[in-house]
Amino acid sequence: MTRLPLSLSLAALLLASTALPAQSADPALAWASIKELQQRMDAGQLRSEALARLFLERIQRIDRDGPALRAVLETNPDALKLAAQIDRQKPKGALRGIPVLLKDNIDTGDRMLTTAGSLALADAPPAPRDAGLVARLRKNGALILGKTNLSEWANMRSNHASSGWSARGGQTRNPYALDRNPCGSSAGSGAAVAAGLATVAIGSETDGSIICPAAANGIVGIKPTVGLVSRSGIVPISHNQDTAGPMARTVADAAAVLGAIAGSDPRDPATAEADKHATDYTRFLDPNGLKGKRIGVVRGLAGAEPNADRILEQSIALMKAQGAVIVDPVELPHLKELGDPELTVLLYDLKQDMQAYLATRTGTSMKTLADLIAFNKREAEREMPWFGQELFEQAQAKGPLTDKDYVEAQAKAKRFAGPEGIDVALAKDHLDALLAPSWGPTFVTDPVLGDHVVSGDPTVGGASQPAAVAGYPSITVPAGFAHDLPVGIVFFGAKWSEPTLITIAYGYEQHAQAWRAPRFLDTVGGKPVMADADHVLEMTR
Template sequence: MASGPRQSKILVCLFVTTIVLSWYTPAILNFYEAMKLSLLSSVSTVAFALLVSAQSSCNSSINGTPFPSLLDVTLEELATGLESGLFTSVDLVNAYIARIHEVNNTLHAVTQLNPDAITIAHQLDAERANGIVRGALHGVPVLVKDNIATADAMNNTAGSYALAGARVSRDSTIAAKLRKAGAVILGKTNLSQWANFRSDNSSNGWSAIAGQVYAAYFPDQDPSGSSSGSGVASSVGLAWAALGTETDGSIISPCDANNLVGIKPTVGLTSRDLVIPISEHQDTIGPMTHTVKDAAYLLNAIAGYSQYDNYTSAIPFPNYTIPDYVAACDFSALRGKRIGIPRNVFDSSAIRESPYAPIIEAFDNVLPILRAAGAIIVDNTSWPGYDLEGGNRTSVVLEGDFVTNLASYLAQLSYNPENITNLAEVRAFTQSFPLEDYPDRDTAVWDQALDYFGGQGNTSPNFWSNYTLGLELAGPLGLTGSMTNYSLDALIAPTIFASHFPAVLGTPVVTVPMGAYPTDANVTQNRRGDLNATGPGIPFSISFMAEKWSEEKLIGMAYAFEQRTKVRQKVLPLQINTPTTEIANIVAKRRAKL
């Protein structure tokens, strides 16, 4: 998105695309027109914001009064500014929209803006003026991944034209909880199409509807997936925070590549209701933020029981009362904690000679920090099940769930313009609709699922034998076994190696920035050869792991580590990818009009 000459180019592109779409279905044509209006609805607001930004030599203060920088602003800073009257929720929405328009034409992180965002912000400002504050998130803009349904003017597509224009009759539980907490749902973020569950030869962050997401720390940087847009948007301050979804790595991996804190919650702590699924056994929704405390605030808002997701009935706390995760942010939380390191998962001579070597070196270098904070490091708490993992066990489980769970989601649509009801029909649409980029990006994941399961899905005996084997390898022979055998409070590993066994078990992970590739790092590409996966300045992270429902203690340990390292403040995105509009620009313009 852009203003001026670039805006004209976008309108031309949208016009041409609309002509192409008219060769196909009216429903998709209507969707794309709605998308165009959604994306461009705030152009006038953005134009003046960018003008102020260009004219301002110091865009974080007015007459000596400082304003927080949106690149690294915390929720408490925003809440203080809103409560004191330094700025309004409308100011925040306008500032973030302006920032999106500055860089989104390059980074492709945001797919849709909520055309009602400014109206909602006005309402929340009025509530605050009348002494009504719903909570810490009141009036604060949040972005959500484009597979989390909202019953508003925005679409929920998973990046596919198969769901363009589809509608739901109510908000997902997650969206409803955000609104109840007072957050402004600013828009939807781009993602690896179908949450990285379509192709064997696609790239992280690519979707048919919104194109390729790029991360901000190195040219043509792989943003990691599948919550790619959420990671990039949160990292460069296109909203206070964003929500992602994870089946195996899709929150913590984009956080790893984008210098963010991420929480992958226990499966069932956050509802998957009306979230386009992969696997009911592994899917979860979590925060992607600048700090551990901000992630805790956002988790407080979205966690809890949902009548629409029976997995949330397993929440073990009395009356489903969620712990205060913000209160868990304790500088001394590492003191006395026994923390294990499953070396066999990530440390070998081959890895130490690979492009991942700087990550292992950085990991070893932070162990003294943990010890100085009072942690007891128990090294070589290996996971024998990791060495036994093999074959296609994991894909069988995810594909079986996807066949079943996708059909269930599609059945809940209140408007389904393509009348798609199952995976076979989604595949047929994808293979026949040119903008889906088939066959250059294949449908191999779906082909295998349909070939193996047909219509049986996760009711197949083959599904259950593979699922239970995974629980054995990841549990007694993996994460939970090592915790029991070594009397551990948690385990740690570099984030890039940390996702799989917690994914299989449905256990939580908290990831925190740990460092970045050095200036002499090798540049390597993804398997498709169109993105840079490693290179100078690209961030990486450390992950804290433990048993189910252990978010409270993991957040505490992650916070204690973060406060001693503060890596995010030392690793910065490329200036060309960093928006310049700040709250002060918007406030100055508003005051000038009074």
Template sequence: MASTKTSPLSFPLLLTLTILFLQPLVSSIIIEEATVQDLQLAFKNKSLTSKQLVEYYRDNIFIQSPLLKAVIVVNPDAMLQADAADKERDALAPGHSLGGLHGIPVLLKDNIATKDKMNTTAGSLALIRSIVPRDAGVVSKLRQAGAIILGKASMTEWANFRDFDHMPSGWCARTGQGKNPYNTKGDTCGSSSGSAISASANLAAVTLGTETDGSILCPSSNLAVVGFKPTVGLTSRAGVIPITPRQDSVGPICRTVADAVYVLDAIAGQDSNDDATIEASKYIPSGGYKQFLKINGLKGKRLGLLKDVFFNFGDEPDLAQAFDRHFSTLRQKGAVLVEDLDASKFLEAYNGIQEYEILATTAEFKLAINSYLEKLEASSVRSLKDLIEFNNKNSKLEKIEEYGQQRFLEAEATNGINNKEKEAIQELAKRSRDGLEKLMTDNKLDALLAPFDSAAFILATGQFPGVIVPAGYDKEGLPFGLCFGGLKGSEPTLIEIAYGFEQATKIRRPPSFSRSSY
């Protein structure tokens, strides 16, 4: 990488000037913040090619990656894919059209396998030069849709499962510490940190992240982007470095709700390598998800507002005022905010639930990661035990003394799914039924409101979907989001709600690099 030292200009100023200088050279449209629909229109009007678009994002990555640590690698075949997309578009017969993601560059979180010249490593040095058996299921669908695989985004190493207590969000051995472009002293959150940074800082048109518990919703909240965590199984997890198939999900992280929906339409559906997709595919509506991008989508929606549970901000009146304004907007747009809810049973259901989640996922992780590693080619790491040994041998590079690997050690000490693990899994399902499911069905709710990622563990343990939308910025300039969560298969309703809120507020703004202290 080029040195980040500059003189006499400060780097933030030089960065801004460079981006502004590059922009007119790319095309006659403004690419920064351009939506998928904007880009497709530019393709159609021949004011932009996929090759130019890839060049633009590649240049942005080159300029910003030394600072933000958001991208591990740019796909060496991205330009070839772009050229192929341009040729397909030029050869298209009049009156015909290609898919919404055709020719659109997509960055993937580094735990999503690609059978190409790039490594898939979960941010770790341990899997460099390993060879995956095939593309991940979602990657196959992206390729079928004509999308360009732009590269691999950084992430909290091993999806933040190596060590909960010591490893900071956004750190991995392959890139170092990811930075929040709104204020580099702020938290990126994880583990899909690189995907969220990249979407927010305009390093890609759209990105993919993964979530086991909060890993899409939290970084999206912290980086002023839209994160969509689907119902578990709605998108394939085959070829994704796992934590637990019971909770793992793959979803879009984008700058707008519409862009996230375009991605969801492309990646949702059955995959013979992931049995969960067979059951979940029943939720996919005929005609896809784009039909639910309705400007009046909030009208008549019943939104659960447990104000004392989720929106009690104590000595932070600015946050309270910001969300009160959003509640007013939701009502003005026709939503019904249901506040007379019995929170006692809801809270009782989730009291201590994370202890069951940890017990179950620790054992599930060992089984899942061993199964994944066994299928790799050209890898000396074939098991969790091998990973632990690799980290010990490379402790300085992997920062074992500082960041630890306690969860790895705890997982290695497990021995399958025994009675206590089965009881924990059963308890998680029961508490989800007694918690969110009961609250929503008894009160005929369309969605539950929650700030930031505060309801992430509720959605995660219940295998429920959630979408988070930019909702404001705190006094440090750091973003925060508003999350809409629902029951399994409620993606159409959540899209209507999230899109309606986004269009009514339009809060997102791109990061201003001159405001960040590099």
């Protein structure tokens, strides 16, 4: 399939809408919240079409030109037409008129591709239907603005990959310091929201792929309970751990998006109980949400990076001042025993789940993981210029999900992370949530050696693994800066505890006020690469 260069596609988009006269939007609205934008729309002061035009212009100027973030793979060729339709119909959904970017492993039943960043699917027709969560976004009035770059195949191809790199999109850059990594695999979603290229975005996580890029790019990320948000129409790694979730600049925006996408879907049996728990999560936005909450500090997930530890201590002091009861330290059982069974489960699941997903795609010869491996070998110059596909190959060597090794690993991983891990820690001290640094300040992008951080890395840290393996929720919020680089803290807790975590995170956010816009520095301590006033605009909360 022949694709227009993005610059030409954007130029065509900006001329495409004739339903409404062109309307200029205030550049400050690139940083505005969902509530602020909808208040303007309701008052007749802003059209969705103008807002979409603003973001499309910013994508051209910031993502393709200027700093060249490479966060957005593709914009929706029908974005302005759809925005004009929203303006005419005035839907009542929670996200009415709000532009949303989707990670490029999420199907859309429109003219955009879904490739997981790989050239193997770049010539395939678009997906035949919307992913479950995309259908919910549209029902709630959202405008699907485009697809974001990602770590190819959601960072499950090689242990030596550079997060944010895909053969289709190149290397995503961190908007705070362009030589630093955006972390993965929802790298483009994190960088795009941080840079004001959309109001909100959707990422996905198997282990760390929402929490790390949100923290590295100075935004909020919610990794929901597995089964709260449908995975139908999402390129998979593991049905045991995969979930999609919101990435936003504020807890309020993330909560609004979560409420819009949560719910049961017959296409994903794991969501059978979702309707019992899905709700309007903005109901839990209490500025005094820390008062009386019992929060346990998991020191076993700290101590790896001094800047992250410093910000953790400052955050603990703030929480105490706002009435939280801090239990410190809290032991999380089996913390060092999760890695091996988790990897075994992911490798088995990848082979089986990928084949099931590819069966839903028409017009492509890619039907199995073996087909993808063979494609990468044929296209090694383009697909494997820096790193290989040893995880793909290890997964291909695995047998069926009835294998004893898989059954035992799956049972052990779930038990150690959930009932004998997080649940035990919460119950012992009657805790509402657990706390740790999300990650240390992000590392320099290194295409030769790959990422310098994985969950549990002894030099940089990473606290995503327990909640990811258990299938429990977690939320990261901005907490401070180290040498111009954002650092976050993460709250995680019991299954279906999103309301409690959102209350705690919002209470913390309102008093910490830790967010600030990126400056697009060429390096830490360097100079901005773009002469643009709005990149230092502070968002009023």
